[in-house]
Amino acid sequence: MTRPYWTSAWRVFDLSVGEMLWSRRTVFMALVVGLPVVVAVIVRVLDVFGIAALRVNGQAMGGTSLFGLMLWLLFLRFAVPVLAVFYGTALIADEVDDRTLTYLFTRPIPRGSVLIGKYFAYLACTALVVLPGVMLTYFLLTPVAQIGATFVSLLIDLGILAAGLTAYGALFALVGAWFRRPLVVAPAFVFGWESVVLLLPGSLKQLTVAYYLQGLVPHAMPADGGITALLQGLVTDVPSTAASLGALAAITVGALWLATREVERREYVLPQ
């Protein structure tokens, strides 16, 4: 009998996570996540000198609101999808390029469990880099006096980011399994399709991941002045939290199921 599916996936995770974490890609990931942190540092320095980094309607934006804005614009709409594109599409492709897939596919484990194990390795790696980056940004931007009151919302924000990494990662694992040029298709989806469709009226936006993440953000965002109202005004047409979570779960499970089916079926010819 072959090993149970999840045991096999766990062992592939164990084998892959170290390699993934200490790869060149992690340096890239640190740079992507470092950008919001650098912005937060600049805002903090300006704040020390009494300069407001951003004003809305003449009103200086508070640190908490600024963090909410950065969470949406820099993390959820930029860092998370970019990381998911580069890691998710490469779950199997990296093993093909490195010609190490042979060692995994000649073992008595279902091929699909290789993809699942590597997907969880991706989640662990990105969470290990992204979530501390978010926390650092939060502590840089949030006034000390407000930390106690807003800490729960930080935990919710971290949960939203984890949901984003989970759903986008699964979707791009599928893109990586299906398409010969996933690094063309996946960015086109995030920065083309999603960006355009989210601005259009109608139901097309339901065919995006961002729509459901957007559904989580306004509920989680603390009410802190004009920028929150601005953001909430931009994203009025949002699903409920429950609907968003259900849709993200469905996207994740569905995409992973399709991706594992493809990996089970497909022949991989390694470069010589």
Added chain:
Amino acid sequence: MTPIVTAVHLSKWYGQVSGLNDITVTIPPGITGLLGPNGAGKSTFMKLITGQLRPSQGQLSVMGEPAWGNPDLYRRMGFCPEQDAFYERMTGLEWVTALVRLSGYGEDEARQAARDALAVVDLLPVADRKIGAYSKGMRQRVKLAQALAHQPGLVVLDEPLTGMDPLMRRSTIRAIRQWAKQGRHVIVSSHILHEVEAMTSNILLINNGRIVADGDVHQIRDLLDMHPHTVSLRAAEPRLLARHLLREDGVLSLRLSGEYLVVETQRPDAFYARVTALAASGEAGTIAAIESTDDNLQAVFRYLVKA
């Protein structure tokens, strides 16, 4: 005897390119050498046997079972691929242990099995060193270790001696013969007849995706001996090595090329034995690697195809 591998009208295409072309063959128990020039179809056949590729046409059974999409079969198989590819940041012991765990072993027994396999290929002293720091010969041996560690009944080795020094070649050939004596079946590919001949007399000759001949090696060997054999030796002191080999019977020419000494010989058996002896004694300096192009094998194949 029940064949280990049975292929019936087996073909494999990569798009428009043919990898294997309508082969019908059985591979008996014991050691079988798969001999052919680069690009002949040896690796394709081995990837089909190990379930990495799906036949385009025909049937293939390995130990009585289909190979494609049959993970249970892979527990009884070990595969040493040709490519020099690893998880470079892992140590030899970590890597082999991790792969043995994928074969269903628990952590402790996997570690012990890995240690045992690394001992078989003489890598135990460097088991805790990162693979990225291994020499070419060590990398070949750690690949062999992962193929053996889970005690498979069938071991498939794709060009396992590439990059090894003469002494390591000799000990690896001995080890492969020993595995067969222990009841394992071995399918080993090479483009060098003398390597294969040292392991078995049962040979499949493959060229252009077709089985050209199979059976006993001796007739093929006679043909090969009609063609000069070119060998490249990477040596610390190539000039000193050249002086030693100049006196050998059958050596037709010697050429220095950087750290390489390229030798053309009419008597490859005697030549390989002499090089191994020189490597063991160290009297001609360190011989780091011995490589043979397949030009001479190509000549034999041209002859066979014409015949």
